[in-house]
Amino acid sequence: MAIQSSTEKMLPLSDIYKFIMDRFPYYRENTQRWQNSLRHNLSFNDCFIKIPRRPDQPGKGSFWALHPDCGDMFENGSFLRRRKRFKVHRAEHLASKNHQMIHYFHHPHNQTKLGLPTSDGPAVAGIGRIPHFQPYNQSSGFKHPFAIENIIGRDYKGVMSSGLPLASMMHHLGYPVPSQLSNMVSSMWPHVGMMDSMTSMAMTQEYGHFGVPMKTICHAPTQTIPAVPVPIKPTASLPSVSALPNLTVNASSMCPPTSAQVAPPLLEPSPGSHSDSKTGMLHSVLVHS
DNA sequence: AGGTGTTTACTCCGAC
């Protein structure tokens, strides 16, 4: 929720803490417990990806974002319970490292800052269009450019000879290029020797028409996530959010319509309403989104 | 020093 509600679709750990404590008074105490749990989940679950800070963005820790393909791990889009653990396959894990940077490059804010074509704007000569990812809905059969099926079945030579937009963009981002590029990449993401070829491959026009931009997760006309979290199926032990007394559900805080809007507290448990089942459910809503 | 990130281990609980 915290990550998705952010305009950048990524947050540092401290901001995730803040988001939770701002909205859920329950989590303003025993901070060490749930914050440790939160860090554990961020590291442990492949649905969360870590995005390194740029050199000109000093600060502690990295940014955390959602893996572009994690959208279907909730049944019916419900945030209350996961259908399955989102797991990146070994071979695809390499490619997911590229997602981290591509995801960053893809963001309209960064594209604008870099003078790159935005997702909706015209392509700029000399720089390949950044691919769109289909973050939430794998049922369409779409295989993103980094899917292993695409990786192993593609001829990279023509792509490689067409230039290296990655280096150009990284230069604009403040990363050392090009002589230090390989060192930086290997230190940041060891064992990613294929990164350059894969990234530049993905940035060609060839993939420009794929999928839906990340930024449209909550804004696309064909929204794939219900605005209001719904239970997968009613159970006695896990009541729906709307069934809980004294709780206010605000869908806009799950998918805020605009970045300027400040959503009111999502859940405001009344004093003394912290039964185990409820707090446990809140944990699921908070941590596993 | 404190925050951040990773990993392991344990327990609980629900689904099958």
Added chain:
DNA sequence: GTCGGAGTAAACACCT
């Protein structure tokens, strides 16, 4: 009963 998801504790390393 087994399995897997989830929550928590704890140890450790790394970074600012």
